[in-house]
Amino acid sequence: MGLVEDLAADLGPDRVRPGGPDDAIGGRVPQAVAEPLSPAAVALVLARAGRDGLAVRVRGGGTKQAWSAPPARLDVVLSTRALHRLVDHAPGDMTCVAEAGMPLAALQVAISDVTTHRQRLMLDPPGGAGATLGGVLATAAAGPRRVRYGTPRDLVIGARYVTGDGLAAKTGGRVVKNVAGYDVAKLLIGSHGSLAVITEVALKLHPLPDAARTVVLREPDPDRAAAFCDAVRGAPVTPALVEAAWPEGLVLVRVESTAEGAAAQVERLRDLGPIQELDEPAADALAADLAGRAWAGTGPVLAVGVVPDRLPGLLRAAAAAGATLVVRAPVCAGELGLPDDDPERAARVVGAVRALGGSVQLRRGGEALRALVHDEPGPAVRRLEAALKDGLDPHGVLAGAAR
Amino acid sequence: MAATQTTDRLGTLAERARAIVGPVWVLSDPAQLRTYECDGLTNQRERPGLVVLPATTDEVAAVVRACHELGVPFVARGAGSGLSGGAMPRAEGVVIGLARMREILAVDLPNRRVTVQPGVTNLAITEAVAPHGFYYAPDPSSQQVCTIGGNLAENAGGAHCLKYGFTVNHALAATVVLADGAVAELGSAAPDAPGLDLLGVLIGSEGTCGIVTEAVVGILPRPQHVETLVAFFDTVEEGGETVSEIISAGILPAAVEMMDRLAIEAARAVTHMDWDAESALIVELDGPESEVRSQFEAVARICSAHHAREVRVAASPAERAAIWTARKSAFAAAGRLAPAYRVQDGVIPRTRLPEVLRGIAELSERYGLRVANVFHAGDGNLHPLVLYDSAVPEEVQQSEELAMAIVALCVEFGGSITGEHGVGTEKACSMPKMFDGDDLTAFDRVRGAFDPDGLCNPDKLLPTPRLCGEVPGFHRVHPVERAGLGDRL
Ligand SMILES: Cc1cc2nc3c(=O)[nH]c(=O)nc-3n(C[C@H](O)[C@H](O)[C@H](O)COP(=O)(O)OP(=O)(O)OC[C@H]3O[C@@H](n4cnc5c(N)ncnc54)[C@H](O)[C@@H]3O)c2cc1C
Numbered sequence: 012m013g014l015v016e017d018l019a020a021d022l023g024p025d026r027v028r029p030g031g032p033d034d035a036i037g038g039r040v041p042q043a044v045a046e047p048l049s050p051a052a053v054a055l056v057l058a059r060a061g062r063d064g065l066a067v068r069v070r071g072g073g074t075k076q077a078w079s080a081p082p083a084r085l086d087v088v089l090s091t092r093a094l095h096r097l098v099d100h101a102p103g104d105m106t107c108v109a110e111a112g113m114p115l116a117a118l119q120v121a122i123s124d125v126t127t128h129r130q131r132l133m134l135d136p137p138g139g140a141g142a143t144l145g146g147v148l149a150t151a152a153a154g155p156r157r158v159r160y161g162t163p164r165d166l167v168i169g170a171r172y173v174t175g176d177g178l179a180a181k182t183g184g185r186v187v188k189n190v191a192g193y194d195v196a197k198l199l200i201g202s203h204g205s206l207a208v209i210t211e212v213a214l215k216l217h218p219l220p221d222a223a224r225t226v227v228l229r230e231p232d233p234d235r236a237a238a239f240c241d242a243v244r245g246a247p248v249t250p251a252l253v254e255a256a257w258p259e260g261l262v263l264v265r266v267e268s269t270a271e272g273a274a275a276q277v278e279r280l281r282d283l284g285p286i287q288e289l290d291e292p293a294a295d296a297l298a299a300d301l302a303g304r305a306w307a308g309t310g311p312v313l314a315v316g317v318v319p320d321r322l323p324g325l326l327r328a329a330a331a332a333g334a335t336l337v338v339r340a341p342v343c344a345g346e347l348g349l350p351d352d353d354p355e356r357a358a359r360v361v362g363a364v365r366a367l368g369g370s371v372q373l374r375r376g377g378e379a380l381r382a383l384v385h386d387e388p389g390p391a392v393r394r395l396e397a398a399l400k401d402g403l404d405p406h407g408v409l410a411g412a413a414r
Numbered sequence: 415m416a417a418t419q420t421t422d423r424l425g426t427l428a429e430r431a432r433a434i435v436g437p438v439w440v441l442s443d444p445a446q447l448r449t450y451e452c453d454g455l456t457n458q459r460e461r462p463g464l465v466v467l468p469a470t471t472d473e474v475a476a477v478v479r480a481c482h483e484l485g486v487p488f489v490a491r492g493a494g495s496g497l498s499g500g501a502m503p504r505a506e507g508v509v510i511g512l513a514r515m516r517e518i519l520a521v522d523l524p525n526r527r528v529t530v531q532p533g534v535t536n537l538a539i540t541e542a543v544a545p546h547g548f549y550y551a552p553d554p555s556s557q558q559v560c561t562i563g564g565n566l567a568e569n570a571g572g573a574h575c576l577k578y579g580f581t582v583n584h585a586l587a588a589t590v591v592l593a594d595g596a597v598a599e600l601g602s603a604a605p606d607a608p609g610l611d612l613l614g615v616l617i618g619s620e621g622t623c624g625i626v627t628e629a630v631v632g633i634l635p636r637p638q639h640v641e642t643l644v645a646f647f648d649t650v651e652e653g654g655e656t657v658s659e660i661i662s663a664g665i666l667p668a669a670v671e672m673m674d675r676l677a678i679e680a681a682r683a684v685t686h687m688d689w690d691a692e693s694a695l696i697v698e699l700d701g702p703e704s705e706v707r708s709q710f711e712a713v714a715r716i717c718s719a720h721h722a723r724e725v726r727v728a729a730s731p732a733e734r735a736a737i738w739t740a741r742k743s744a745f746a747a748a749g750r751l752a753p754a755y756r757v758q759d760g761v762i763p764r765t766r767l768p769e770v771l772r773g774i775a776e777l778s779e780r781y782g783l784r785v786a787n788v789f790h791a792g793d794g795n796l797h798p799l800v801l802y803d804s805a806v807p808e809e810v811q812q813s814e815e816l817a818m819a820i821v822a823l824c825v826e827f828g829g830s831i832t833g834e835h836g837v838g839t840e841k842a843c844s845m846p847k848m849f850d851g852d853d854l855t856a857f858d859r860v861r862g863a864f865d866p867d868g869l870c871n872p873d874k875l876l877p878t879p880r881l882c883g884e885v886p887g888f889h890r891v892h893p894v895e896r897a898g899l900g901d902r903l
Contacts, residue, residue: 103658103765104794129664151606164614165583172856180856181849186761188793189830190569190618191837191848192875193860194582197614206610218664241524247638247702272705279702316605320524344605370607386608391598396610398863403856414608 037081071146082410111145133160151201169213175404204411225294231260305348311376328363462503479595492561498838532563569618646691653693654767670792752801760824795833851887
């Protein structure tokens with residue numbers, strides 16, 4: 012019997028189909044695509060993979076497969092698409108639980124019934140509507156709002172997952188404060204599907220603010236622009252976005268608060284530099300443009316981060332490389348889009364960020380660039396990462412890589 | 415035979431430790447060892463075989479390497495203020511005390527971070543940066559004594575973690591001596607470093623993933639404006655409902671704390687205050703002035719709408735401090751109400767507060783023991799204090815059963831057995847209430863990746879046969895299997 016038939020016997024015929032060119036990851040077409048309906052079914056797929064020595068790659072929306080290394084082998088794509096239910100929403104507790112295959116966009120719609128409660132999951136990763144909760148977690152993807160609300164590690168309060176050898180386990184819970192047991196969710200976030208299949212996620216929600224006001228500063232000098240960002244960080248304002256875009260020399264700040272609070276904060280920002288306020292449509296359009304700007308071309312995209320006092324250096328490095336950079340200024344993490352595939356240009360910018368003590372990860376680009384960006388950890392960390400992989404995926408069936 | 419072996423090993427270890435840290439920093443005198451018998455959970459004690467007090471990362475690493483080579487279990491100890499037995503030693507094991515490592519190594523204001531040794535107290539970080547207008551956000555009530563190493567190990571929280579999060583949201587990097595004595599740098603200076611979030615899983619691992627010998631933590635600018643009120647209610651339920659209503663209104667206070675009549679009485683016994691109500695709700699807002707002012711008015715309105723008998727607004731920093739003194743003294747003051755008490759640390763979804771408080775009152779009646787409630791209401795983290803007389807054996811037994819029944823009630827309502835004190839030895843046998851065999855097996859594999867030989871603070875956090883008997887469905891991986899030398903299948 013072939014693999015598709017074997018899996019169909021395990022899961023039911025409508026849950027499995029042969030892989031096609033659209034299912035390829037890193038140029039490899041899987042033999043089969045499985046779409047399990049439950050964590051138990053996920054465990055069946057992984058158990059078979061363990062027995063038969065198959066390589067399995069998890070797919071959520073399929074929007075960020077390129078963020079981690081392509082699989083060396085690929086037999087089964089395990090799609091989480093059928094795991095898409097909202098399991099629980101407790102508006103008064105500001106928490107929700109959803110299956111991992113639920114698209115982030117669908118979750119936001121499901122939890123924001125404006126007539127009864129105004130709340131949201133404050134995650135806005137790049138990549139559009141298709142991204143699933145599981146994929147967002149597995150890639151630790153975060154967007155502009157991380158400035159105020161943090162990244163998945165700050166917003167996930169629990170998870171269910173299936174280990175590579177088929178244990179269906181949970182970590183954390185549904186309450187916002189909880190220290191019982193190891194926080195395995197921290198390991199799954201950013202694991203790129205290398206340790207386990209995330210099947211369910213419990214999340215902390217936040218209230219939607221009453222009012223938002225948006226201002227921009229145009230400042231072509233990197234030192235002065237960085238000084239403005241630093242002043243914003245120290246001022247009594249509560250920005251949800253602080254986006255510095257280079258080489259344009261633009262800083263967008265959106266404050267969100269009560270109506271009175273937002274108005275007062277705009278006045279405070281006026282003390283910090285010659286800002287201009289934007290009306291709402293213009294503000295939304297610019298914010299959306301900035302969020303996707305590093306991706307707008309066709310060249311490689313890097314995620315970069317530095318400590319705050321290195322921000323001027325980062326802005327200069329981007330300008331020198333002819334790159335498009337958008338940085339979430341207070342945390343100094345951002346995305347950098349290169350105009351073309353010129354390896355020398357890429358090497359220069361990677362070198363410059365590293366010289367600033369910064370971090371670099373590949374978001375889009377070829378394998379040569381991935382090799383250049385690869386950051387080999389010290390022996391102790393390497394051993395720990397390998398031991399965790401062995402512990403949670405002892406038969407090595409999950410074809411994902413955390414670096 | 416086994417006993418002699420243990421003595422020999424400890425003897426060898428003591429010799430090696432003296433060479434590493436210097437003879438005065440190795441304690442083996444029984445009288446000295448007694449200080450290290452327990453942490454804040456004083457009803458569980460064990461005298462350690464040896465105490466070693468290293469001064470540097472290298473010394474910690476060398477001592478741990480020696481333990482590893484000799485197969486001697488070890489446990490890190492900060493201030494010993496833990497409330498779940500996390501720092502309790504084993505008789506045949508070693509305490510590695512970090513009290514000598516209490517230097518603030520670097521204050522980096524432009525990058526908003528401080529680098530400290532593990533024995534630095536939580537409050538010392540805030541004190542070091544306060545003159546510059548900054549503070550370290552996690553504020554456990556024990557902040558004057560507890561250490562940053564202990565805070566990382568327990569993922570400590572505090573009254574203000576409702577808005578600002580826990581230790582894990584503020585720790586950026588750490589130097590860690592692993593179970594075999596290797597030194598690892600976890601986390602990173604810059605954001606978004608590649609690789610697994612090893613620091614994230616180490617935080618809250620209760621000293622079972624290694625010994626933190628240096629930590630980098632973030633600091634925040636002091637909020638521009640703070641407003642604090644205390645509202646008094648005629649029932650506990652009304653106080654609880656008010657909490658839900660504030661959160662549902664889209665307001666995220668810096669802190670929401672609650673005390674019931676008994677806790678208020680306790681606090682009154684040790685402070686000069688005139689509070690008198692079935693429940694007192696403390697709400698603090700901080701942030702930009704105009705935002706705080708408008709939201710504070712809304713909070714006061716919500717309190718009144720829920721029949722608050724009185725709403726008192728702190729008119730000065732001194733009045734604010736008095737409110738917090740009342741809250742923070744309630745714990746220690748419980749000693750005035752009864753000869754002994756047990757603290758529990760269960761968490762519930764905050765909307766269930768009224769029901770759970772009613773449930774606790776019913777349990778209290780059924781067991782015939784008083785329970786004082788003083789807790790972090792905003793995030794549903796209860797601290798019921800079960801009062802009893804330690805001289806009456808039945809009460810000792812009953813109080814333990816009552817405490818466990820409260821924990822079970824929290825889990826029944828979809829909550830957790832612990833919000834900030836940790837599992838330790840105290841709640842290890844309660845873990846199966848929340849987690850099934852597969853959950854525990856996966857936890858054990860994570861632990862095994864950090865500590866394959868089971869020497870780093872064993873018998874904590876997870877149920878072990880030694881503590882709890884066999885747990886159905888929980889397969890502890892034997893070190894032989896872990897080393898790939900055998901397989902269960
Ligand atoms: C009155 C009182 C109030 C409290 N209030 C709060 C509160 O509001 N919030 C809260 O979260 N907790 C609270 N606690 C609990 C306690 O203070 C915290 O758990 C604290 O983090 C423990 O720190 P410590 O230095 O005393 O650690 P210890 O008690 O010495 O050790 C605790 C655990 O940490 C491990 N450990 C210690 N140092 C290290 C290190 N360097 N590396 C690795 N592991 C280490 C130990 O092995 C042990 O498992 C309170 C305790 C008391 C007594």
